[in-house]
Amino acid sequence: MTVQDFIVLYNETFKFIEKNYGRDQVDDLWAVISREWCTHLRDLVAEKGMEGMNAYWGGNSGTLSREKAFYDIELKDGVFTITMDECPSVKEIRERGFTVYKDYCEHCIALYGPVVADYGFEMKSFIEKEAGTDNPTGKCKLVARKAGANV
Amino acid sequence: MREIQGNGRRQNGGGMDLAAIKEWFGLYNVIFNWFEKNHGEKGFMAYAAHIANTCYPEVIEDFKRGGLEAVKAYYEDLFHKDDGQIDSYIVDDVLTISVNKCPAYNFMKNSPNPHFIPTQKVCRFDEIVNGTLAAKSGMVFEQKYTGHNGKCIWEFKKTN
Numbered sequence: 579m580t581v582q583d584f585i586v587l588y589n590e591t592f593k594f595i596e597k598n599y600g601r602d603q604v605d606d607l608w609a610v611i612s613r614e615w616c617t618h619l620r621d622l623v624a625e626k627g628m629e630g631m632n633a634y635w636g637g638n639s640g641t642l643s644r645e646k647a648f649y650d651i652e653l654k655d656g657v658f659t660i661t662m663d664e665c666p667s668v669k670e671i672r673e674r675g676f677t678v679y680k681d682y683c684e685h686c687i688a689l690y691g692p693v694v695a696d697y698g699f700e701m702k703s704f705i706e707k708e709a710g711t712d713n714p715t716g717k718c719k720l721v722a723r724k725a726g727a728n729v
Numbered sequence: 730m731r732e733i734q735g736n737g738r739r740q741n742g743g744g745m746d747l748a749a750i751k752e753w754f755g756l757y758n759v760i761f762n763w764f765e766k767n768h769g770e771k772g773f774m775a776y777a778a779h780i781a782n783t784c785y786p787e788v789i790e791d792f793k794r795g796g797l798e799a800v801k802a803y804y805e806d807l808f809h810k811d812d813g814q815i816d817s818y819i820v821d822d823v824l825t826i827s828v829n830k831c832p833a834y835n836f837m838k839n840s841p842n843p844h845f846i847p848t849q850k851v852c853r854f855d856e857i858v859n860g861t862l863a864a865k866s867g868m869v870f871e872q873k874y875t876g877h878n879g880k881c882i883w884e885f886k887k888t889n
Contacts, residue, residue, distance in 0.1 A: 618842075
């Protein structure tokens with residue numbers, strides 16, 4: 579098996595699970611992935627808080643650069659923001675001729691939200707969709723702040 | 730807390746293709762274990778078959794057109810990109826691929842994540858996907874295990 583095809587398989591995995599076992603099983607898988615796969619993010623946030631988020635996603639060694647995403651990251655006034663201008667996953671799925679699972683973009687907040695919440699941060703995602711459809715445009719924002727903070 | 734601004738790739742212009750990251754090998758493992766735990770061996774097998782039948786239409790067409798040489802080129806490229814090591818050769822209409830370093834196995838064995846323990850399901854997934862691609866391309870596939878150590882032998886044979 580290869581990671582070169584992973585995103586296409588990942589997308590089809592969600593479709594297969596919803597069709598055969600229901601939407602709640604997709605949520606169940608995401609919860610397990612959050613616990614069992616997101617351990618590096620967990621370690622970084624536990625050690626460095628918001629700067630750990632930047633270490634995970636940002637810079638040359640962060641996952642977004644390594645995935646060649648077109649994005650920006652800002653940490654300002656206690657708010658950590660990823661602005662995704664062109665999600666590499668959504669782009670890859672479409673370019674390879676597949677339909678993006680209707681809730682594909684929800685997996686990010688489902689995976690990362692619970693991890694950062696364990697260290698006192700609240701994370702929200704804002705997903706842009708094509709007008710009148712469930713189709714994601716590949717643009718979104720992921721915003722984290724200290725839970726309860728008035729910033 | 731220091732402020733960070735403009736820490737991204739916007740300034741580089743975008744439009745680049747996605748690059749795979751090795752952590753996804755571990756994610757495969759988590760997904761396979763989830764299937765087995767929640768839906769049993771039957772659920773895992775059905776999932777692997779669905780992936781094999783859904784995700785590779787262009788690969789199958791390439792195999793149909795190019796035969797064993799196309800299969801050989803495909804896997805040589807994938808193993809190179811994934812940092813694996815294989816020996817591959819075609820003799821008497823049989824393509825043999827000796828997997829000397831399985832990239833998935835090696836990534837997981839060297840990861841500190843306790844959930845990245847490679848199981849036989851990783852090998853089984855390859856067997857189902859490769860078997861399906863072969864069958865749809867006029868070939869048969871056999872996977873010979875040489876011990877669960879990141880090494881195995883694949884054989885593709887033409888059937889017509």
